Amino acid sequence: DTAVSQTPKYLVTQMGNDKSIKCEQNLGHDTMYWYKQDSKKFLKIMFSYNNKELIINETVPNRFSPKSPDKAHLNLHINSLELGDSAVYFCASSQDRAGSGGSPLHFGNGTRLTVT
Amino acid sequence: SQKIEQNSEALNIQEGKTATLTCNYTNYSPAYLQWYRQDPGRGPVFLLLIRENEKEKRKERLKVTFDTTLKQSLFHITASQPADSATYLCALALYSGNTPLVFGKGTRLSVIA
Numbered sequence: 702d703t704a705v706s707q708t709p710k711y712l713v714t715q716m717g718n719d720k721s722i723k724c725e726q727n728l729g730h731d732t733m734y735w736y737k738q739d740s741k742k743f744l745k746i747m748f749s750y751n752n753k754e755l756i757i758n759e760t761v762p763n764r765f766s767p768k769s770p771d772k773a774h775l776n777l778h779i780n781s782l783e784l785g786d787s788a789v790y791f792c793a794s795s796q797d798r799a800g801s802g803g804s805p806l807h808f809g810n811g812t813r814l815t816v817t
Numbered sequence: 818s819q820k821i822e823q824n825s826e827a828l829n830i831q832e833g834k835t836a837t838l839t840c841n842y843t844n845y846s847p848a849y850l851q852w853y854r855q856d857p858g859r860g861p862v863f864l865l866l867i868r869e870n871e872k873e874k875r876k877e878r879l880k881v882t883f884d885t886t887l888k889q890s891l892f893h894i895t896a897s898q899p900a901d902s903a904t905y906l907c908a909l910a911l912y913s914g915n916t917p918l919v920f921g922k923g924t925r926l927s928v929i930a
Contacts, residue, residue, distance in 0.1 A: 705860070734917070744861070744906065746917040757917050791860050803849045803868065803910070806918060808860030 704728050707792045707809035714782055715817055722777045722812045724792030732756075733775040734793040734806065735767060744791070750775055751798050782816045789813050820844065821909060823921040830897055830928055838892040838924045840907035845919075847909040850883055850890050855904045855923065864905075865892075897928045 707724040714720055726733060734757075735747040748767045749757035755767070764780045775792060789811040797804040820843045830836045840850070849868045853861035867874045867883045867890065874881045880893040894901050904923040910916065 741922065742904070743922055744920040746919075749917060759917075793860070803851070803866050805851060805863035805866065806853075806861070806908075807863070810858070810860050 705792055705794055705807050705809040707790075707812055709812060710810065711813050711815075713815045713817065716782055716784060718782050719778070719780045720782060720814070721779070722790055722792075722814075724775050724777070724809060726773055726792075726794040726807070728794055728796075728807060729773075730794035730796050730807070731772060732795045732798055732804075733769065733772070734795075735775065735777050736791040736793060736808075738789045738791060738811070740788070748775075748777075749798075756798065779814075782814075784816050787814055787816045821907065821919060821921040823905075823907060823924045825924045826922070827925045827927070830926065832897060832899060832928055832930045834897055836894040836897045836901070836926055836928070838905050838907075838926065840890040840892065840921055842888050842909055845888070845909055845911065847911060849910055850881075851908045851910070851918065852879075852881055852890075852892050853906040853908060853920075855906060861906055861920075894926075897926075899928045899930050902926055902928050 705726045732751045734749045750769045753769045766778045769775045792809040793806040795804040822841045851866045852864045855861040865881045867881045878895045882891045904925045906923040907921045908918040
């Protein structure tokens with residue numbers, strides 16, 4: 702059973718398009734995240750939700766909008782895609798809120814987004 | 818400004834030797850530090866956590882140390898094997914409950930048979 706699953710694994714699209722990435726976790730965790738890993742391999746937090754409530758919103762263009770229909774799902778919608786959005790996007794979950802308790806993050810296997 | 822540095826981008830080591838990876842940080846007072854392993858095309862996988870009041874943690878062939886005076890964590894893999902080849906990431910967390918984990922860039926370890 703996959704603990705954190707995200708779809709699609711690969712996404713190739715043209716500039717200006719709108720796309721979504723879906724994420725689901727079956728671990729019963731309360732907190733979910735979106736991280737971006739760029740070509741230099743830095744993993745940067747984008748958003749975090751705790752029980753469907755947005756708790757972390759880093760400096761991300763407002764073309765990126767997360768949606769959490771329930772605590773097991775956190776989707777990422779991106780409007781008007783730009784070349785610089787090309788990266789690998791990782792969904793993750795943890796038992797506790799971000800930074801508290803030391804709960805480890807459980808990551809999905811990433812969505813490689815290529816904008817042409 | 819706050820920085821996390823894993824000072825080797827890549828590390829090659831002979832099978833059977835001990836691999837030592839370094840994570841340094843500045844302008845942070847972390848509550849704890851975590852280490853993750855990332856294989857190509859996969860998400861990071863949690864390995865170990867060490868809290869600020871702990872000096873050392875072990876798990877099988879893995880050992881982590883945490884020196885808050887030096888602002889440094891060392892990650893050791895003893896009796897290294899080719900299967901240990903991967904990128905290893907350190908991540909810091911502050912006390913605030915809404916502060917996200919901040920990741921270093923990682924060190925790519927290659928264990929040569």
